[in-house]
Amino acid sequence: MTKPVLIIGGGPAGLSAAHAVAAAGRKAVLVEKEDRLGGAPILQGYAKLVPSHEWAKDAIGGMVDRVAGNANVTVHTGAQVQSFDGTPGAFTATLKDGTTIDADTAILATGFTHFDSLNKPEWGFGTYPDVVSTVQVEQMISSGQGIRCPSDGRVPDRVAILLCVGSRDRQIGREWCSKICCTVSANIAMEIRELSPKTNVYIYYMDIRTFGLYEGEYYWGSQEEAKVKYVKARIAEVTSDGKRLLVKGEDTLVKRPIAIPFDMVVHAIGMDPNVDNMTLGSVFGVELNKYGYIDKKSTYVTMAETSRPGVFVAGSATGPETIDDSIAQGAAAAIAAMNFGAGAPAQAAE
Amino acid sequence: MPIHEKSLIRPENLVEHEELVIDGVDVSGHWSTFIKPRTIFDYNEAMQDEIAALPGGENIHRCWQCGSCTNACTVNAVNPEFNPRYWIYLIRLGMEEELLRDKDILWQCVSCNKCTYACPRDVVPEAVMKATAHWMELKGHTPKSNSTHFDEEFASQVIATGKIEESRVIRGFFRKTGQPLNQPWLAALITGLVRRFPLGYLMRMGWATVFRPKTRGWSASRRAIREYVHEREAENRKALGLDATGGH
DSSP, X not given: OOSOEEEEOOSXXXXXXXXXXXXXXXXXXXXXXSSSSSOHHHHTTOOBOTTTOXXXXXXXXXXXXXXXXOTTEEEEOSOOEEEEEEETTEEEEEETTSOEEEESEEEEOOOEEEXXXXXXXXXXBTTBTTEEEHHHHHHHHHTTOOSOOTTTOOOOSEEEEEEEETSSBGGGTBOSOOSSHHHHHHHHHHHHHHHOTTOEEEEEESSOOOOTTHIIIXXXXXXXXXXXXXXXXXXXXXXXXXXXXXXXXXXXXXXXXXXXXXXEEEEEEOEEEOTTHHHHHHHHTOOBOTTSSBOOOOTTTSSSXXXXXXXXXXXXXXXXXXXXXXXXXXXXXXXXXXXHHHOOHHHHHO | OOOTTXXXXXXXXXXXXXXXXXXXXXXXXXXXXXXXXXXXXXXXXXHHHHHHHSTTOTTGGGOOOOOHHHHHOHHXXXXXXXXXXXXXXXXXHTOHHHHHTTHHHHTTOOOOXXXXXXXXXXXXXXXXHXXXXXXXXXXTSSOOOHHHHHHHHHHHHHHHHSSOOHHHHHHHHHHHTTXXXXXXXXXXXXXXXXXXXXXXXXXXXXXXXXXXXXXXXXXXXXXXXXXXXXXXXXXXXXHTTOOSSSOO
C-alpha cells in the first residue's frame, strides 16, 4: 500500500497526525476547510496556551511550519471533502473544487465548535457589550490590546468569569463537561490580574475541574498568587443597573442571594461538536455518538477507530479535548492508520 | 406551601405592623408580615487585604473551604455558630455585613490551635481569628475583648519594669473589664497561698508588690520595645486606612 493517508482538519490533532505520517516516510494529504492551518488556537487567536504558557502563534505556528514545509505532506486549504468512497486501501475523496485524492486510510481531525453564548440569553451575551466570551478575552490578550470593556474601552475594576456556559446544562442539551474551561478560566484570570493588578477577578463555579497537574499551577496558583476569588454559585441572570452589569444568583455557601455589580462578565464557553459533524458523518459514513461528536470505538484493543473500517478519528472531534491530548491522539491515529494499511492488527498479532 | 429553610429568615428582616389598613382592608398584626430581602449587593474588596495585613492574617487567601478547621474546632463543638471556615469565606469575598453579625462570638477562639494542625493549606485559622478580632476592634465594630485587656495589662507591666507581678496583672485586668476583685475563687486561692507558702516567700512577694522592682538596665530595652510597638500599631492602622494615632 503506497497511497497517502488522508487527514481532514489542520488543527493540533491533524497537524500532529500529518507530521507523524510524514516522519514515518509515508505520504499525507491534509485538507483544511479554512484558508490557513492551525485550527482553533490560530484561527480564534488564542493567547498563551495551557500548560506551556507559550503563545499559540509560536507553539501551534511551529507545528504548522513543520508540516507546511514537509515534502511528504500535501496541503489543501480552503477545501472541503464533497464525497468519500471506496474501501480501505482504495478510498477516493473528491473535494468541492473537483480535485480527487486517492488514499489508503483517512483520519478525521475535524475538531469542535465553540458554544455560542446567544443560546444562554439570560447571561446577557449579545445584549450587553461588556459580556464577552473566553475567546474574546484570549483575543484581547493576544492582540496586545489588553483587558478592556468593549463598551467604552475602560479597564475593568471587576471581572466575573462564569463557568460551564454551554456545558453540563441539560436545559440546552449539553450534558458534557467541556473539560478545559476551568483551567483556561483560571489561566485567563491570572493573566488579567497580571496585566491589570487593580482588576479583581471572581470565578463563579458549580464545581472546579482543574484536573490532574493543573490543580497546583492553576487552581491553587490563581488563588495563592493572583488572589483570584472563587464563588460557588450558578448565576441566574446577568442584567444591568444602567451603569454596570449586575450578576445575580445565590451564593450557596452563605445561602444568600447576590446581585453584585461588575464591569465585565466573561462566559467560559464550552466545546460543542463541530457544527459540520452531521455532514461529515454522512460524507465519511461514520456514526456520531449521542452528543453529536464522532463516535470512537473503545481503546483497549483498537486505536482511534470510527464505525467505518479505515477511517480514524483524533482530537476534539471525539469530544472535549485538551491541545496536548489532541496532539497525542493525532500521532496515535497516524500509527493506527499506517498499521491498518499493513494488515489487520489481530492478524499481525498471530 | 410551607416555608422551606425557615431558619434563613432573620428576625431583623421581619416587618409587621400592629395597626395597618390598606385600601380599607385591615391587615394589622401578622396579616401584614413582610420579609425583607437578604440579597447581598456588593463585596467589600478591601476587607481581605486589611485582615491579611494584620499579624496572623497573612495566609487567609490560601483557604479552599474544606472545613477541617471548623471540624477540629473546640469552640464549635460547644457553639455551632462558631465557624472559622465560614468566616474565612466571608472575609475572602468581602461580605462585611455577614461577618459583623458574628462579631460577638468571633473573639471566643480559645487558641487551642487544633485548626492550625488540621488545616491542609497552612492558613493558620487560629491566627486568622485573632487578626479578624483585632480588625473588628480597630474598626470600632467591637469594644476591646477581655483577652485584649489582659494582653494589654500584661504587656504594659513588662514594658514598664521588665517583669510581671501576678497580683497586679489580675487587679489591672479586673479593673479594666469591670469585674469585682472579690471573687470567691480568688479569695480561696489567696488564703490557700497564705496558709501553705513559707513566710520568706510571702514576704518577697509582698515586697515585690509594693516596690515593683525593675529588671536591671531595663530603660534601654523599654525604649526599644515601645518604639517597635508604636511602629507596628501605626502599620496596622495604616493598613486599615485609619489615622496613625488613637486606638491602643
